[in-house]
Amino acid sequence: MPFFPDIFGQALNGLSYGVLLFLLSVGLTLIFGMLDVVNLAHGSFYMLGAYAGLSLIAATGSFWLALALAPLAVGVVGAVVERTCLRPLYRRSPLDQVLLTFGFIYLFEDLVKWIWGGRIRSIPSPDLFSGSVTVFGATVPSYRLFVIAFGLAMAVALWLVIERTRLGAIVRAGVFDAEMTAGMGINIDRVFTWVFAGGAALAGLSGVIAGPIQSAYPPMGASILIPALIVVVVGGLGSLKGSLAGSLIIGQAETFGKAWLPGASMVIIYVVMALVLLLRPQGLFGRPLR
Amino acid sequence: MDQWTRRTFLGTATAAAASAAVGPWTRRASAQAAPLKIGLVLPYTGVYAVLGESITQGMELVFAREGWTVAGRKIEMIKEDDEMKPPVGVRKTEKLIDSDKVDILTGPVHSGILMGMRDKVHDSKTILIVSNAGADAISRERCSKWIFRVSFSNWQPCQPMGGWVAKNVSKEVFQIAPNYQAGKDMMGAFRETFVPAGGKMVAEDYPKLGETDYAPYLTKIKQSGAKAVFAFFSGSDAVNFVKQYDQFGLKQQIKLTGAGFLTEPDVLPAQGKSALGVITGHFYTPLLDNPTNQRFVKEFRYKFSGKMPDGFACQGYDTAEVIVRAVKAANGNTQDKDRLTEIIGALEFESPRGHFRFDPKTHNVIQPFIYVREVKEVAGGLNNVPIDKIADVRDPGTGCTLPA
Numbered sequence: 001m002p003f004f005p006d007i008f009g010q011a012l013n014g015l016s017y018g019v020l021l022f023l024l025s026v027g028l029t030l031i032f033g034m035l036d037v038v039n040l041a042h043g044s045f046y047m048l049g050a051y052a053g054l055s056l057i058a059a060t061g062s063f064w065l066a067l068a069l070a071p072l073a074v075g076v077v078g079a080v081v082e083r084t085c086l087r088p089l090y091r092r093s094p095l096d097q098v099l100l101t102f103g104f105i106y107l108f109e110d111l112v113k114w115i116w117g118g119r120i121r122s123i124p125s126p127d128l129f130s131g132s133v134t135v136f137g138a139t140v141p142s143y144r145l146f147v148i149a150f151g152l153a154m155a156v157a158l159w160l161v162i163e164r165t166r167l168g169a170i171v172r173a174g175v176f177d178a179e180m181t182a183g184m185g186i187n188i189d190r191v192f193t194w195v196f197a198g199g200a201a202l203a204g205l206s207g208v209i210a211g212p213i214q215s216a217y218p219p220m221g222a223s224i225l226i227p228a229l230i231v232v233v234v235g236g237l238g239s240l241k242g243s244l245a246g247s248l249i250i251g252q253a254e255t256f257g258k259a260w261l262p263g264a265s266m267v268i269i270y271v272v273m274a275l276v277l278l279l280r281p282q283g284l285f286g287r288p289l290r
Numbered sequence: 291m292d293q294w295t296r297r298t299f300l301g302t303a304t305a306a307a308a309s310a311a312v313g314p315w316t317r318r319a320s321a322q323a324a325p326l327k328i329g330l331v332l333p334y335t336g337v338y339a340v341l342g343e344s345i346t347q348g349m350e351l352v353f354a355r356e357g358w359t360v361a362g363r364k365i366e367m368i369k370e371d372d373e374m375k376p377p378v379g380v381r382k383t384e385k386l387i388d389s390d391k392v393d394i395l396t397g398p399v400h401s402g403i404l405m406g407m408r409d410k411v412h413d414s415k416t417i418l419i420v421s422n423a424g425a426d427a428i429s430r431e432r433c434s435k436w437i438f439r440v441s442f443s444n445w446q447p448c449q450p451m452g453g454w455v456a457k458n459v460s461k462e463v464f465q466i467a468p469n470y471q472a473g474k475d476m477m478g479a480f481r482e483t484f485v486p487a488g489g490k491m492v493a494e495d496y497p498k499l500g501e502t503d504y505a506p507y508l509t510k511i512k513q514s515g516a517k518a519v520f521a522f523f524s525g526s527d528a529v530n531f532v533k534q535y536d537q538f539g540l541k542q543q544i545k546l547t548g549a550g551f552l553t554e555p556d557v558l559p560a561q562g563k564s565a566l567g568v569i570t571g572h573f574y575t576p577l578l579d580n581p582t583n584q585r586f587v588k589e590f591r592y593k594f595s596g597k598m599p600d601g602f603a604c605q606g607y608d609t610a611e612v613i614v615r616a617v618k619a620a621n622g623n624t625q626d627k628d629r630l631t632e633i634i635g636a637l638e639f640e641s642p643r644g645h646f647r648f649d650p651k652t653h654n655v656i657q658p659f660i661y662v663r664e665v666k667e668v669a670g671g672l673n674n675v676p677i678d679k680i681a682d683v684r685d686p687g688t689g690c691t692l693p694a
Contacts, residue, residue: 006513013505118339120529122560125537132539139512141537144505213537214502215529215560217337223500258497258506266469266498 009138010259011252016144018251019151020213023206024224025231026158026243027199033175033238034195037086037097041104042228043221045200048108049074049207050216051116053123063126063212070208071201078200082193109218118218123211143212150209155244162240171195175238227254230269234276236286245284323622326363328613329386331379331397331407332421334371337525340556341399341602342371345421347594348606349396351586352614354593360614361622372398379403380410387414393624394419396609401425401444401472408432415627417634421609422602426475429654431689436627438634438653440608440646442573443685444475447549450660450680451520451571452484458678459545459569460517461489466507466531467522469496476522476549484520492516504531508538519544524551529560536564545569550674553665555600558672565665565672573657573683574601574643575674583642598670604642608655611646612637652687659683 028042052073056066081104089097124130129143162168170191173181182188207216214220227250235246250269257268276283330349332342346369358365368390372379379398386392387410395411395418398404404423411418412434420428420439428434429443455463463484467473473496481491492514495507511519519540523531528551535546541564550572553565576587576598586607590599599607616634617624624630638647644658660683663674 006509009509009512010506013503013509017503017505118335118337120337120340120526120557120560122529122533122562124562132537138509139539141534141539143537213530213534215526215533217526219337220502220526223502255503255506259510262495262497 005137006259008136009140010255012135012138012140012144012148014252014255015248016147016213016251017255018248019148020206020210021227021231021251022244022247023151023154023209024203025228025235025247026155026240027202028228029232029235029238029243030171030175030240031196031199032232034171034178035086035090035192036094036178038094038101039196039199040098040101040225041081041108041221042101042199042203043223043225044105044108045074045078045203045221046207046210046224047112047216047218047221048077049204050123050211050220051112051121051207052204053208053211054116054121054216057123063123066123067205067208071205074204074207075197075201079193079197081200082196086196087189087192105222108221112218120215120217122215123208125212147209147213154205155240158240167194227269230273232283233273234283236283238287239283239285242283242285323361323363325366326360326394326613326617326622326624327366327368327390327392329383329390329392329395329397330367330369331372331382331386331395331403332369333374333399334369336374338374338399341422344556344600344602345397345399345606345609347590347597348599348603348608349421349610350606351590351593351603352607352610355589356614360617361620363617363622368392372400372403374400374403376400376402376406380406383407383410387411387416392416394613396421396613398423404428405432408434408437412436417627417630419609419612419634421605424472424475426479426685429649429652429685429687429690433652433654433687433690433692435631435653435692438612438631438648440612440655441605442657443654444472445479445685446657446683447571447573447660448476448479448522449482450683451547451549451662452480452482452489453487454571454662454678454680455480455518455520455547456484456487456489459547461487462492462515462517463489464492464511464514464516464519464544465494465521466511466519467496468499468501468527470499473499473522477520480520499527501527502530504534505538508534508540511544512538512540516544519546519548521546521548521552523548524554525557528552528554528557532557532561532568533564541567547571550574550601550663553663553674554602555598555673556602558665558674562672566667568665569677570663570665570674571660571680572601572663572674573660574604575661575663575676576600577668577673577675578642578644578661580640580642580644582640586642598673599642608641608643608646611639611641615639649684649687651692652685652690653692654685654687657683 031039049070052070053066125143129146132141231246235242253272254269257265334342353365370382395416399422401423418437422441424442424444426443426445465477467477547569550570552570553568619633649656659679661676662678664677666675
């Protein structure tokens with residue numbers, strides 16, 4: 001029978017997984033909300049982040065430096081992709097954009113194989129968080145506690161940027177109505193680039209953060225894309241709050257599903273998504289469908 | 291007389307054009323002996339590409355030693371990427387058999403591909419040397435006169451470990467493996483000797499193949515009261531599981547044991563020190579001290595820029611050794627397939643893993659030894675050090691009705 005340390009331990013597991021999903025999905029949902037682009041290559045930015053992190057750790061010997069620099073590098077890649085490839089397609093059908101970002105999955109995967117090879121690699125935990133600790137009878141790797149704290153801090157920081165700054169106001173306006181925002185004299189093209197680069201950088205950041213828990217291998221980006229898309233659907237398109245709520249719900253559902261209903265664990269997140277779509281088609285925090 | 295349809299017309303026209311185009315060359319080539327065509331159905335892209343690469347390199351080492359000719363026939367390898375997808379693997383198999391008309395087929399890595407290609411191979415009487423896939427059924431109810439396996443059946447590395455773990459590690463074990471046929475096969479094989487030796491299964495779990503977060507399972511293992519874990523994972527699953535097992539602090543309290551793939555050299559570097567102390571059962575480790583293996587390791591590392599051979603490379607080596615020895619014994623005649631299967635079935639030679647021979651009852655290799663290995667730090671980094679061994683491990687072959 002499940003008892004307290006078990007439940008508490010599993011809740012922490014679910015929280016660390018959910019926070020990781022949040023870092024990944026928040027970029028995806030903002031890009032979708034503002035640019036109206038389903039960026040299927042978002043998982044590739046996650047993979048690029050992990051590999052850039054690997055190289056930066058090898059070069060500098062510091063996990064923390066890699067954590068700071070790898071997202072910047074991925075952000076630059078994101079900006080280039082948006083400026084050169086995505087921009088000409090904004091006036092075309094969404095299918096063209098989906099096709100383009102789908103193509104980028106393969107392009108980035110081959111690029112990674114070409115630069116880093118196909119072997120499975122892994123990022124070691126930073127020395128500071130290499131052990132495990134016992135909290136209320138549940139054993140948790142200290143690195144996972146760091147991930148939880150870091151992810152929640154990022155959520156607060158992102159909320160402050162979006163709700164309390166001018167840039168955030170522009171992004172919110174852009175999500176609501178990009179054309180009208182442009183009509184108010186905002187250079188919406190530049191904001192698009194920033195949002196896309198920012199989303200890519202966040203995906204890169206989650207790639208580095210996930211590195212010590214998971215391994216880095218070329219198809220890693222494609223396998224994480226599905227849960228991230230589910231989070232976006234559950235939380236509501238373009239909503240920061242929705243992305244956080246969706247991530248935490250999916251994180252807990254998947255973790256407790258694996259722990260208590262092992263036979264059904266593969267379908268449980270799809271069940272959650274289907275329930276949300278039935279009861280609230282716009283997602284938990286999405287705008288009502290027009 | 292049938293009517294000419296568009297398709298038959300096109301087919302005939304294409305064939306005529308093709309034979310006109312290649313005619314002069316085939317005629318010139320037939321003045322000498324035709325090349326020995328060997329088809330390889332292996333993964334050359336994706337996470338499992340490193341396995342396909344190791345197997346291919348093991349084969350190349352033998353063929354290079356023979357100067358790429360056997361019994362006067364030039365050796366020609368035709369490599370096909372199966373992408374670890376059964377439909378693709380089956381399609382490539384059909385291509386190799388029907389269009390390339392290979393003399394001998396080898397591969398695959400994926401058990402699902404092996405099961406998918408089995409009937410095509412059997413019905414077309416193509417000789418297949420299985421170089422990895424361990425599906426037990428191929429040595430049992432789905433065995434075939436034309437199929438030989440040099441690698442292992444899933445049962446082989448796990449069955450002897452049950453008794454060994456019960457005797458030397460603990461009688462209270464938690465089992466965990468990916469949720470697919472090979473995972474279930476291996477866990478079942480372990481129980482065959484574990485339970486009779488007084489072992490008690492505390493619990494078992496089957497995470498999905500390709501799982502990235504094992505935290506929920508690790509918390510369960512921790513709370514279960516088990517004293518040891520028996521696990522089977524490979525590829526990225528093996529890296530994630532072993533790393534996270536260590537991060538959760540379980541390694542010091544609950545001994546981690548498993549099937550050899552858990553710590554093979556394709557995953558060991560990424561696992562790093564997390565893998566120290568993990569005990570696995572496998573038919574091979576590069577540290578074996580027989581002379582054939584010492585020469586194999588030396589030549590392999592010399593040819594492939596310092597790479598340490600793994601079990602997969604040994605499987606490739608033995609695949610090629612079987613082909614070379616059989617074709618030599620048949621004086622280059624691969625047309626008389628009945629005779630060739632008799633020759634292959636009777637082969638015996640020194641392999642890096644020990645004295646190699648097939649079980650006449652199943653055409654599956656009899657493992658000279660299953661080695662119990664522990665990951666330790668040795669010269670050249672982490673490696674699987676043999677600490678014990680179990681001799682002559684042969685699959686029970688239940689349901690296989692090959693003529694003995």
